[in-house]
Amino acid sequence: MITKVFYNHSCSICKTEINHYKKITKDEFDFIDITNNHDASVSTNLDKASLLRRMHVIENGTLYSGAKAFLIVWSKIPRYRILSKIFSLPVIFTAFHLLYEVIAYCLFLKNKDQLTNKE
Numbered sequence: 001m002i003t004k005v006f007y008n009h010s011c012s013i014c015k016t017e018i019n020h021y022k023k024i025t026k027d028e029f030d031f032i033d034i035t036n037n038h039d040a041s042v043s044t045n046l047d048k049a050s051l052l053r054r055m056h057v058i059e060n061g062t063l064y065s066g067a068k069a070f071l072i073v074w075s076k077i078p079r080y081r082i083l084s085k086i087f088s089l090p091v092i093f094t095a096f097h098l099l100y101e102v103i104a105y106c107l108f109l110k111n112k113d114q115l116t117n118k119e
Contacts (some may be wrong), residue, residue: 002030005073006040006056009033011111014055021073028076037112049115053108064106067097 005021008014018031034051036039041048044056044063057069064072071088074080087096 004058010035028092067100
């Protein structure tokens with residue numbers, strides 16, 4: 001089953017990272033741009049602000065967000081699998097999660113004007 005990755009293509013950092021993943025993977029992921037994408041809200045059952053706030057992954061019917069979503073993506077990419085294992089260790093995951101939340105919030109603030117755009 002293909003893992004769905006929901007990301008903000010309008011965010012230059014998000015777009016750069018996802019484009020990198022697209023280059024090094026084949027059919028493991030379905031990358032879905034959330035920008036003005038009503039179907040993404042329906043698929044995730046999240047409002048536009050929540051979608052914009054973090055990266056989200058649906059794997060085996062379950063929605064994961066934020067740092068956990070990154071661990072899932074990394075676990076499916078051979079060269080990043082070791083990162084997935086290291087960053088999932090409890091103490092390291094806590095620090096990773098907190099750092100991710102700070103960075104994601106800054107990116108959210110930078111891109112929140114998308115919330116006023118019409119779909």
